[in-house]
Every structure is written in structure tokens, then in C-alpha cells.
Amino acid sequence: MDFLDPEKERRSRTKLLLGYCLVALAIGIATLVLLYQAYGYNVDRQGEVTQNGLLFVSSQPASANIYLNGHLYKSNTNARVTVPAAKYILKISKTGYRDWQRPVFVAGGDVQHFDYPFLFPQTLKTTSVAELNADPSVATQSPDKRWLLLGQPANPGAFTEYDFKNPAKPVATEVDLPAGSFTTGDGAQTWTVGEWAADSRHVVLLHTYVSGAATNREYVLLDRDTPADSINLTNTLNLGQSETLTLFNNRTSEFYVYNAAEQTLKLVNGNDASVVSKLQHILAFKTYADDKILYVTDQSPTGKTTPNLVSAVLQDGQQTITLRTLPAGDPSSYVLNLAQYSGDWYVAVASSNDTAAYIYKNPQDQKTKGPDTYPAPWRRAALSGVSQLSFSSNTQFLAVESGQDFVVYDFENVGQYRYHASQPIDQPQGHAVWMDGDRLTYVSNGKLEVFDYDYRNQQTLVTANPAYAPSFASDFSYLYTLRPAAGDAKAALTSTSLVAKQ
Secondary structure, eight states: OGGGOHHHHHHHHHHHHHHHHHHHHHHHHHHHHHHHHHTTEEEOTTSOEEEEEEEEEOOBSSSOEEEETTEEOSSOSSEEEEEESEEEEEEEEOTTBOOEEEEEEEOTTOEEEEOOOBOOBSSOOEEEEEEESSOOSOEEEOTTSSEEEEEOTTSTTEEEEEEOSSTTSOEEEEEEOOTTSSOOOSSOEEEEEEEEOTTSSEEEEEEEEEETTEEEEEEEEEESSSGGGOEEHHHHTTOOTTEEEEEETTEEEEEEEEETTTTEEEEEETTTOOEEEEEESEEEEEEETTTEEEEEESSOTTSOOOTTEEEEEEEETTEEEEEEEEEOOOGGGEEEEEEEETTEEEEEEEETTSSEEEEEESGGGOOOSSTTOOOOOSEEEEOTTOOEEEEOTTSSEEEEEETTEEEEEETTTTEEEEEEOSSOOOTTOOSOEESSSSEEEEEETTEEEEEETTSOSOEEEEEOOTTSOOEEOTTSSEEEEEEOOBTTBOEEEEEEEOSOOO
């Protein structure tokens, strides 16, 4: 028997050990190959080792051609593109649409996502949804992009609501505020949008009216779904003429009431007008969610005051963080904003009297050395006269604006883009607005301009009134603008398809 023969048993063990070694070697080689492939390494047909990167390329609309340095790629969008490390011009093209392109640097092992390219039709077909006898007294679109409210200038308290459920055929409905929800007055009247609630049903409107020789202000909560339930918030909450009102956490159960004369910020219960909390010495503020208030004060929480300087402060729940000082000035000079992206908090503060904006990342988690020290800014945007700090709809980008000068930060890829927009911004806009998560837009020379966050792929679209922001269908298949009156043509709400006819 073999197992009784020592020599044969030794040979069997040797073969078994050799087999194990070969299997381990194969596993090691396979692991090494996979590891190198994961880092982008590959061997070409000439036997040379190259390093690749991976691009995920999507577009709206999909099934568009992908070109790399002028060469057509084998797959259309949406595609997974593997290319050697190098510089490329990435172009996306589709019949009937304007090209989209940008330079791309691919390093070995890179994984980059280009899921935001938007292709605009080469030919834009604009039709009139409704002619208007005059410019609307107010125009505002709901957060879900389903509804557009236009105020009727000749009929105070009356609005036309457009339903974009079918973007190609908006449905108009008359919405009238009930008697007692607003004051008719006996002179000029204006309506200004405050803000929408998250339910896309309620919107706060500021109504300014003349009664006798006095100009008065009142806040109205319009319920567009059930107009009869609209209420006069100024009466309900006993607001004074110097007080302004904003929603608490985008809901209508509680409100922030700011008194500019007394420099107080109160959180007020919407049911009984009772005061839930109160802050003093507030010059300007911005709120977020239900536990964060970013504000400017002339009395630092530390008790330390400095001549000609004010403090920017973040109240995060029970924690109060003094971020830095800013030049003292008119309350309108302070610019504040904050948002959360990918689990991190970004807080931005600036003053139009200063030479920079300051961006903080998770300042609530920073440890300072003492009461007189401040958290370190994540970024300092050197830009004089900052007038606007705005986050994109997906909060990946923050735009810092001063006139036609922009600094845009990309939180996902830790990038910065600085540029001067070549087209002037028509008044009374003052600044650009985000079209979506990746594009900015404003009216210049009577036309709507759109460009990517980094000022690439600039597009001139349709005639628009700079007094009103553009509206879009929820899937961005249609653009709606208010066209100003010109010559014999009346003002109108217009609709433009952003889907090319194939």
C-alpha cells in the first residue's frame, strides 16, 4: 500500500505542497492584476503598461454621442468610459441639440462623474401661454415646480395659478384671497414674495398698500389649494409695521419675527402668537432647519465688542459659535447663508463693505483655544463687495457674487472656479439664480443666459423680463418666462420646449 511506503508518501506530500504553492501564486497574481486594474493600470497590444481612468458620462437627453479629442466613443450616454490617463476635450453631441463640451484631465486611477451635461435645442420654439394686459404684480414658482402664481395688477388680491402637471399644456385657475385676509387700501399697492412652505401649498406674501396718507405693510399667508383658508398673518400674530416675518423650518406652524427697530428676532407660535424664544442685538440673520440660526450682532456672545466691527455668529441648537468679525455697516450689507452637503455643514458669511467672503466647514465641530479665538475658515473667497451667497439646488456648489464677478466652490470635488461674466446683468435682478444643481442663469440684454457652474457652455436662450426669475417644468422639459411688452406686442407668459423634435 502507498501510504505504507515512506518514499511514495514523501512524493505525494511534495506534489500536494507544490499544488498549494501554485494555487497561492495564481491567487496572488490575480489579486495583483486586479489591484493594478483598480488603480487604472493596463497592458496595451504592444505590451506597454498604461494607466487608465474611469469617466461616468450622462446627459439630458440621454443617448447622445460622446467624443474624446474629436474621436467618437463606442457608447452613447449614459456610459462608463475607460480611457488612458491624459488630457481630453469631452464633447457630448446629439442631433437637434447644441453641443456640450469641456476640458477634462484624467489621472491614472481617477473616477470622475459628468452626470450634469444639459443639451439645449439648436432651435428654440417659444409660444405664448397667455397674453397679459400688464406685468404681473408678483410671479413665483412653488418648490416642487408644479405651480406658478401670477398676481393680477388690476385686481389686488387676485392671482392666476398655472398648473404644470402637463408641461406642454399649463392649466390656468383663478385664485382669489378672501375678504379680510388683506387690506384693499385706497392707493398704490404692491405684492412681494416672502417664501414658500415646503408643502408647495402655502406662500407668504408681503402686501404694501396706501391708506390715506400712510403706506402700510402686511403679511398674508396664501393657501393656493384652498384660498378661503388664507389668513392675514400681521393681524393673527399682532405684527408691528417695523417687523418682518419668515417661516420656521419651511413650515407654517411657527414663524420668525424680526423687529429691525428693536433688533430682536423672535420665534412665534402660529396658533396663539406666543413667543417661543428670542434673540437680541440681531442686525441680520439666516435660518436653516429647526435648530440653526446664522446671524450678525453688534454684541458678541463673548461680551467682547470692537469699535466699527460686528460679529457673525452661528447658533447650532444649544451651541453658540462666534465665527469672525465683519466691518460694521447698514444691515443690508451683510450676506449670510448655510446648507448641508454630504453630511457636512457649510456656513458662508460676507459683507459688501469687506474684501472677501468666508466659508466654514463644520464650524460647530472645531475646537478653539479660547473665547477670543475663532474657527478657521475652510476657504476665503477674495472678492470685494459681495452681494450674494447662494447654494445650488443640490447644495454641491456655493456661488459668491459681486456684480459680474463670481467665485464658485465645488464641495464634492473640492474645486474653485473664479470668473468674470462677460454679459451684463440686467436690472433689477442684481444677481444670478441657480437653474438647477449645476447651472446659473440671469437675463442680459433682454435674453436669458444660462451657463455651467464653471462658466462653460454659455447659452443664450429666449426673451425674458429681468424683473422675474424664469420657471422650469420639474423635469426641465419646458422653460417658462415672462416676456415684457414691446411695441404692439403685449406682455405674456411664454413656454419654450427644451426637447428638440427628432
